[in-house]
Amino acid sequence: xxxxxxxxxxxxxxxxxxxxxxxxxxSGALFGAVVLVVxxxxxxxxxxxxxxxxxxPLLVLTALAGIPxxxxxxxxxxxxxxxxxxxxxxxxxxxxxxxxxxxxxxxxAATWRELAYAVLLGVVLWPLDAAAVAGGAVLPLSMVxxxxxxxxxxxxxxxxxxxxxxxxxxxxxxxxxLVLLAAGAYALGAVAGARAELxxxxxxxxDSDRVTELVRSRVRLVDAFEAERRRIERDLHDGAQxxxxxxxxxxxxxxxxxxxxxxxxxxxxxxxxxERALAELRxxxxxxxxxxxxxxxxxxxxxxxADRSPVPVDVDLELPERLPRPVESAAYFVxxxxxxxxxxxxxxxxxxxxxxxxxxxxVLRVRDDGRGGADARGGxxxxxxxxxxxxxxxxxxxxxxxxxxxxxxxxxxxxxxxxEDPCG
Amino acid sequence: MPALAHGRPLxxxxxxxxxxxxxxxxxxxxxxxHEVVAAVGDADALLAAVAEHGPDAVVTDVxxxxxxxxxxxxxxxxxxxxxxxxxVLVLSQYVxxxxxxELLDSGDGTGVGYLLKDRxxxxxxFVSALAEVAAGGTVVDPEVVRQLLRRRRDxxxxxxxxxxxxxxxxxxxxxxxxxxxxxVVTEAAxxxxxxxxxxxxxxxxxxxxxxxxxxxLAFLRA
Numbered sequence: 001x002x003x004x005x006x007x008x009x010x011x012x013x014x015x016x017x018x019x020x021x022x023x024x025x026x027s028g029a030l031f032g033a034v035v036l037v038v039x040x041x042x043x044x045x046x047x048x049x050x051x052x053x054x055x056x057p058l059l060v061l062t063a064l065a066g067i068p069x070x071x072x073x074x075x076x077x078x079x080x081x082x083x084x085x086x087x088x089x090x091x092x093x094x095x096x097x098x099x100x101x102x103x104x105x106x107x108x109a110a111t112w113r114e115l116a117y118a119v120l121l122g123v124v125l126w127p128l129d130a131a132a133v134a135g136g137a138v139l140p141l142s143m144v145x146x147x148x149x150x151x152x153x154x155x156x157x158x159x160x161x162x163x164x165x166x167x168x169x170x171x172x173x174x175x176x177x178l179v180l181l182a183a184g185a186y187a188l189g190a191v192a193g194a195r196a197e198l199x200x201x202x203x204x205x206x207d208s209d210r211v212t213e214l215v216r217s218r219v220r221l222v223d224a225f226e227a228e229r230r231r232i233e234r235d236l237h238d239g240a241q242x243x244x245x246x247x248x249x250x251x252x253x254x255x256x257x258x259x260x261x262x263x264x265x266x267x268x269x270x271x272x273x274x275e276r277a278l279a280e281l282r283x284x285x286x287x288x289x290x291x292x293x294x295x296x297x298x299x300x301x302x303x304x305x306a307d308r309s310p311v312p313v314d315v316d317l318e319l320p321e322r323l324p325r326p327v328e329s330a331a332y333f334v335x336x337x338x339x340x341x342x343x344x345x346x347x348x349x350x351x352x353x354x355x356x357x358x359x360x361x362x363v364l365r366v367r368d369d370g371r372g373g374a375d376a377r378g379g380x381x382x383x384x385x386x387x388x389x390x391x392x393x394x395x396x397x398x399x400x401x402x403x404x405x406x407x408x409x410x411x412x413x414x415x416x417x418x419x420e421d422p423c424g
Numbered sequence: 425m426p427a428l429a430h431g432r433p434l435x436x437x438x439x440x441x442x443x444x445x446x447x448x449x450x451x452x453x454x455x456x457x458h459e460v461v462a463a464v465g466d467a468d469a470l471l472a473a474v475a476e477h478g479p480d481a482v483v484t485d486v487x488x489x490x491x492x493x494x495x496x497x498x499x500x501x502x503x504x505x506x507x508x509x510x511x512v513l514v515l516s517q518y519v520x521x522x523x524x525x526e527l528l529d530s531g532d533g534t535g536v537g538y539l540l541k542d543r544x545x546x547x548x549x550f551v552s553a554l555a556e557v558a559a560g561g562t563v564v565d566p567e568v569v570r571q572l573l574r575r576r577r578d579x580x581x582x583x584x585x586x587x588x589x590x591x592x593x594x595x596x597x598x599x600x601x602x603x604x605x606x607x608v609v610t611e612a613a614x615x616x617x618x619x620x621x622x623x624x625x626x627x628x629x630x631x632x633x634x635x636x637x638x639x640x641l642a643f644l645r646a
Contacts, residue, residue: 238442238492241517242442242444242445245445245541245542245544245545246442246444246445248542248544248545249445249449249452249544249545249547250448252452252544252545252546252547252548253451253452253455253547256455256547256548271545275542275545275546278545282517282518282540282542285518286518290518291518291520292520295493295494296520303521304519307521307571308571
């Protein structure tokens with residue numbers, strides 16, 4: 001429900017809406033006046049003192065004034081019945097601390113847009129709010145009060161212009177005041193609604209900001225996901241795997257000492273199971289995040305994936321140095337998925353992985369001589385990988401005419417990165 | 425289980441950063457009559473222990489502190505460069521062909537082994553692989569071999585499936601007799617296969633052990 005919608009309905013005058021409209025505009029007028037004083041004094045004092053440097057922090061503070069002003073204005077919107085408003089599109093600083101916060105705030109468009117709104121509020125909007133309240137509420141009320149004033153003072157001055165000193169005149173003015181009060185209630189509702197829409201439009205920010213923030217958060221999610229996979233791999237590798245190796249060794253030794261019979265048979269079974277668990281654990285760890293990718297990079301990991309493929313794979317891939325980890329991971333898992341699809345669906349007798357790095361981008365191609373007809377949307381697992389690649393601003397394309405050949409191409413812009421902290 | 429050769433008692437330097445496994449390996453090696461003269465937890469300590477004790481053989485993990493990458497392998501390659509003829513058996517938690525190739529390329533490719541860590545569970549086979557390495561043989565993990573076989577690339581393309589099987593077993597460090605038992609054929613047949621493999625891989629006639637090693641290397645580099 002907004003004040004505008006209420007205007008169209010019946011019973012507006014008897015509802016809380018006229019009061020809310022007045023409250024919205026009156027508080028806007030008050031708040032705007034305060035904002036004007038704060039911004040002007042901040043800017044003037046900061047500008048004067050800037051010569052001796054102490055003014056600079058004051059100027060910075062003034063520049064940031066839009067942020068709390070916008071927050072208050074967003075809250076005030078509720079008075080006008082505007083629906084819930086998302087908070088400002090301020091980014092969360094990557095690092096803790098005041099310096100990082102300041103850098104982010106001063107560098108983003110939202111801060112300056114909110115400052116602009118605060119200035120507009122202080123210079124233009126609040127006088128308009130005040131004028132609307134004066135015209136729509138104060139004037140009619142003073143007219144309604146005319147008989148009381150005449151009774152007390154013997155005369156009443158309506159709007160400081162119009163002197164009334166007779167009872168009939170006073171009651172006529174009061175009657176007119178009542179009519180004007182009703183009309184004013186509608187007018188105030190309309191003005192408050194317009195004012196709220198304006199504030200909303202100015203404070204909502206652009207979609208592009210939100211998109212940028214969404215993209216950023218998506219990248220952060222993928223990074224976190226990636227780090228988590230590596231952590232799980234490391235924990236399994238250093239923990240569970242070592243323990244199961246020790247277990248198989250102990251069982252192997254126990255078998256040597258066991259006299260032939262049921263115990264020896266049971267030990268043999270336990271030993272076999274432990275070895276199977278170990279083999280499965282090794283495959284599992286490899287699937288989560290292969291060590292060879294962490295240690296040796298994409299080139300070696302792709303060669304390793306090719307070695308594991310049941311379909312013979314030729315690899316022709318040369319990379320100058322290590323690439324950023326998210327890029328290596330995304331590219332590696334695309335190749336793995338592509339090779340798995342080759343083995344599962346294509347009926348190919350041969351596949352080839354080729355590619356390299358040039359012009360600031362990594363390009364990988366996976367080609368097979370199978371029957372083609374592959375569909376990236378057909379739940380082949382490539383959709384998820386395409387998403388992952390797109391987070392890195394990369395592209396994944398698939399060409400697979402019926403009858404083949406199938407060519408999958410992935411392209412990711414990146415810069416070679418020196419070896420990062422292996423524990424990161 | 426076929427009787428496996430456990431070889432002569434060896435003085436061994438062991439490098440493994442997981443305390444659990446280190447203690448287990450010491451127990452295992454001692455059980456088979458070997459003496460672990462030093463058991464260390466990182467690559468620098470390994471180099472120092474070898475310098476101090478002059479062991480008969482070294483058993484080392486690939487991954488060790490501080491970076492937990494391939495410090496053990498680096499140390500092994502360095503040891504083989506500094507001390508030709510020192511048998512080194514490297515244990516890896518996962519198959520990495522680059523590791524195997526680098527290790528076997530070090531020195532002349534004899535007295536060296538690369539096994540998945542999982543194999544220590546097969547205690548007798550593990551100990552016999554160690555004996556094989558200590559006697560100057562070359563041992564490559566069956567898993568590495570299996571991955572290589574999938575690639576079917578030249579020059580191995582010229583080998584028949586049976587010859588590839590034989591070569592894989594050679595790479596695992598098995599003798600002709602052991603290969604014959606595994607494939608259930610006569611030892612003479614194995615000899616014929618090996619002769620054919622060596623010819624197809626264009627390996628120069630030299631003493632048989634050396635040519636076997638070269639065949640394994642050709643296999644790994646394929």
